[in-house]
Amino acid sequence: MLRTEGLGYWYQDKEQPLFQDINLEFEEGQSYAILGHSGTGKTTFLSLIAGLDKPREGDIFLNDRSLKQIGLTNYRRHDVAIVFQAYNLFNYMSPLNNLLTAMAITNARHAGDRGYAQRVLNDLGIGDELLTRNVQRLSGGQQQRVAIARTMCCDAKLVVADEPTGNLDEDNTKEVIDQFQRIAHDQQKCVIIVTHEPDVAARCDHQYRLENKQFVQLD
Amino acid sequence: MNFFKRAWLNVWAKKGRSVLLILVSSAILMFVLAGLLIRSAAVKATETAKTDAGATMTLSANRQAAFKKMQSSSSSSSSKSSRPKLTLTPVKLSDAKRIAKLSNIKSYNVTSSTTANAKSYETVSTSTGMSDSSGGGPGGMKSTSSSSGDTQINGVTATALTTDFTDNQSKITKGRGIKASDQGTNNVVIEKDLASQNNLTVGDTMTIKETTGSKSTRKVKVVGIYKASSTSSVSAGPMSTDPANTIYASYTLANTIKGSKYTGTADSVTFNVTNPAKASATKKAGNKLISSKYALSTDDASYQAIKASMDSVEGFANKIVWLVAIAGTIILALIVILMIRERRFEIGVLLSLGEARWKIVAQFFTEMLMVIVVALAIAGVGGQFVGNQLGSQLVSQSTTTQTSSSRTSGQPGGSGQPGGGSGGMRGGAGGPGSTTNSTKTKNPDLEITVSAVDLAELGGFGLAITFLSIMIASGGILRLEPKKVLIS
Ligand SMILES: Nc1ncnc2c1ncn2[C@@H]1O[C@H](COP(=O)(O)OP(=O)(O)OP(=O)(O)O)[C@@H](O)[C@H]1O
Ligand SMILES: [Mg+2]
Numbered sequence: 217m218l219r220t221e222g223l224g225y226w227y228q229d230k231e232q233p234l235f236q237d238i239n240l241e242f243e244e245g246q247s248y249a250i251l252g253h254s255g256t257g258k259t260t261f262l263s264l265i266a267g268l269d270k271p272r273e274g275d276i277f278l279n280d281r282s283l284k285q286i287g288l289t290n291y292r293r294h295d296v297a298i299v300f301q302a303y304n305l306f307n308y309m310s311p312l313n314n315l316l317t318a319m320a321i322t323n324a325r326h327a328g329d330r331g332y333a334q335r336v337l338n339d340l341g342i343g344d345e346l347l348t349r350n351v352q353r354l355s356g357g358q359q360q361r362v363a364i365a366r367t368m369c370c371d372a373k374l375v376v377a378d379e380p381t382g383n384l385d386e387d388n389t390k391e392v393i394d395q396f397q398r399i400a401h402d403q404q405k406c407v408i409i410v411t412h413e414p415d416v417a418a419r420c421d422h423q424y425r426l427e428n429k430q431f432v433q434l435d
Numbered sequence: 436m437n438f439f440k441r442a443w444l445n446v447w448a449k450k451g452r453s454v455l456l457i458l459v460s461s462a463i464l465m466f467v468l469a470g471l472l473i474r475s476a477a478v479k480a481t482e483t484a485k486t487d488a489g490a491t492m493t494l495s496a497n498r499q500a501a502f503k504k505m506q507s508s509s510s511s512s513s514s515k516s517s518r519p520k521l522t523l524t525p526v527k528l529s530d531a532k533r534i535a536k537l538s539n540i541k542s543y544n545v546t547s548s549t550t551a552n553a554k555s556y557e558t559v560s561t562s563t564g565m566s567d568s569s570g571g572g573p574g575g576m577k578s579t580s581s582s583s584g585d586t587q588i589n590g591v592t593a594t595a596l597t598t599d600f601t602d603n604q605s606k607i608t609k610g611r612g613i614k615a616s617d618q619g620t621n622n623v624v625i626e627k628d629l630a631s632q633n634n635l636t637v638g639d640t641m642t643i644k645e646t647t648g649s650k651s652t653r654k655v656k657v658v659g660i661y662k663a664s665s666t667s668s669v670s671a672g673p674m675s676t677d678p679a680n681t682i683y684a685s686y687t688l689a690n691t692i693k694g695s696k697y698t699g700t701a702d703s704v705t706f707n708v709t710n711p712a713k714a715s716a717t718k719k720a721g722n723k724l725i726s727s728k729y730a731l732s733t734d735d736a737s738y739q740a741i742k743a744s745m746d747s748v749e750g751f752a753n754k755i756v757w758l759v760a761i762a763g764t765i766i767l768a769l770i771v772i773l774m775i776r777e778r779r780f781e782i783g784v785l786l787s788l789g790e791a792r793w794k795i796v797a798q799f800f801t802e803m804l805m806v807i808v809v810a811l812a813i814a815g816v817g818g819q820f821v822g823n824q825l826g827s828q829l830v831s832q833s834t835t836t837q838t839s840s841s842r843t844s845g846q847p848g849g850s851g852q853p854g855g856g857s858g859g860m861r862g863g864a865g866g867p868g869s870t871t872n873s874t875k876t877k878n879p880d881l882e883i884t885v886s887a888v889d890l891a892e893l894g895g896f897g898l899a900i901t902f903l904s905i906m907i908a909s910g911g912i913l914r915l916e917p918k919k920v921l922i923s
């Protein structure tokens with residue numbers, strides 16, 4: 217579904233790219249973990265496939281269409297959903313409104329459907345009493361689950377997450393990864409998770425490690 | 436229009452911040468409104484002054500030209516013994532009629548003055564002497580000059596058109612004033628004191644004796660009695676003993692008394708100008724119609740004084756409006772810039788969801804708009820108060836600076852009554868006018884009221900301030916890279 221071709225990126229020095237000539241393929245219904253030491257360029261890579269930045273070299277294709285062709289804003293709106301380590305949510309809204317807002321912006325199939333958003337949140341363990349509470353008064357784990365619920369509500373087939381469990385304890389981490397697995401397998405989406413926790417990576421269908429400017433497949 | 440809902444949720448959820456923004460915006464808008472109110476009040480006051488203060492234009496002999504002619508004739512003539520004579524050409528009424536046709540002339544009054552001697556009556560003498568009793572000694576018969584009589588005859592087109600009557604220095608108390616229809620008649624209007632001293636009333640006749648030519652006597656008919664202000668010194672002729680000895684008649688009667696060669700002439704003609712603002716243009720047009728022997732002079736001092744003072748108020752108000760608007764825009768822009776920095780994660784998430792940047796700017800704009808609408812309501816109430824304070828301050832300041840330059844007797848409002856000791860009246864009507872230069876021009880109070888137009892204009896300013904400050908601040912939104920949010 218998603219394919220990179222000769223992908224390369226550097227910040228200042230062209231002679232010292234973070235990664236170079238990357239050719240990878242990510243499939244629907246599968247989850248991928250990207251491991252690597254700090255500062256190797258995992259987040260940078262994720263920002264490229266999330267359409268938040270343009271590659272210096274090579275190209276990214278979604279179903280054989282170049283991101284340039286699709287247009288980055290368009291791509292972000294319809295094709296990719298992102299979960300950050302923190303600050304995922306609109307802090308002046310309830311979980312419910314966060315989902316409804318995202319669905320409205322991305323013009324999702326269920327846009328405006330409160331009942332649907334409610335069911336998704338309930339499914340992820342956000343009880344009715346939390347639905348209309350300001351998200352700032354939710355725990356870190358609950359907030360992260362709302363962010364995941366948001367990706368489930370939107371129609372994007374690609375879900376990318378950057379250290380989504382970085383701020384969570386063991387139980388919440390396990391819960392969150394289970395949800396990502398459900399997104400991949402039940403919703404038949406393509407999930408790409410950047411993490412530095414081997415336990416998290418091990419639960420994904422595929423694992424890659426970014427080292428020496430290359431992605432090495434571990435499984 | 437999802438950004439609309441987001442804006443509302445944000446303003447509602449962050450009440451503290453919203454209230455703070457409302458307070459800041461209210462303060463800014465209040466000062467803008469105060470400036471707008473003062474400005475529109477000044478414009479209105481100037482408009483009122485235009486119609487009320489009035490202005491006149493006077494056609495008379497050109498003294499300067501006559502004086503020059505006299506000098507040149509005296510230097511050319513070798514005989515030093517004969518003193519050169521200053522000859523002032525009487526104004527021709529045909530000229531006056533042509534000038535009266537100019538568009539800015541409302542009406543005109545012909546003045547022709549002369550003197551005569553009392554024949555069938557006693558003149559009033561100034562009460563410092565013997566003639567206290569109405570029995571009447573030979574008071575006042577001081578003048579035995581052949582050319583000057585003891586009775587001043589003011590020939591006019593209509594008394595209602597003379598400044599003495601328009602300024603309320605003189606008032607008709609019985610009968611009627613001289614009207615245009617009195618031309619060619621011997622009708623006169625006499626002063627109250629003269630009437631009571633001689634037991635004269637409306638309908639009576641009295642006899643005067645001409646001072647020139649055959650010195651014949653002439654019967655005149657009293658059609659009205661007027662009361663002159665005691666302070667009035669306008670009508671004082673060179674030999675006149677008391678203002679009460681001034682009688683008003685049609686200018687044709689004065690001309691007849693002066694002699695046949697004065698027919699169709701006048702000492703001067705005063706034109707009432709419709710729009711004082713165009714007085715000097717009218718004067719220019721009028722000068723083209725007459726020969727250099729005559730001169731036109733305008734008296735719009737009263738209007739000019741008010742206009743100058745209101746112009747300065749208006750200028751100041753304009754400066755307030757623009758300074759506050761610019762300062763307000765900068766202040767709001769700075770606040771919005773800080774707000775945007777604080778909200779960069781939210782903006783990053785919106786961008787990552789694929790929201791268009793202009794819709795993010797629109798959300799911020801909508802939020803500010805909601806704040807401004809509330810602030811407008813608050814400012815509408817508060818601006819009237821601030822405007823009143825500033826307005827009275829400004830008027831009192833500009834009045835003191837303008838008084839020195841004014842020398843006028845007419846007042847807008849026109850209801851000023853002489854007497855009572857104090858000149859100032861509410862509503863800006865003048866006190867007793869006098870021809871001395873010490874007359875104070877009292878400016879009309881600025882009437883500060885919030886009108887729908889003011890509020891609409893304030894709304895426009897509010898909208899512009901909001902729009903500009905968001906535009907200035909939105910550079911931050913438009914430049915923000917969603918990736919920065921991700922990596923930090
Ligand atoms: N805007 C930037 N300008 C210059 N260099 C940058 C910029 N952003 C990141 N870098 C550098 O690029 C390298 C890769 O950064 P990146 O955030 O992709 O690493 P990472 O693998 O996600 O690390 P971590 O595991 O700590 O999150 C780092 O050395 C970082 O210092
Ligand atoms: Mg990272």
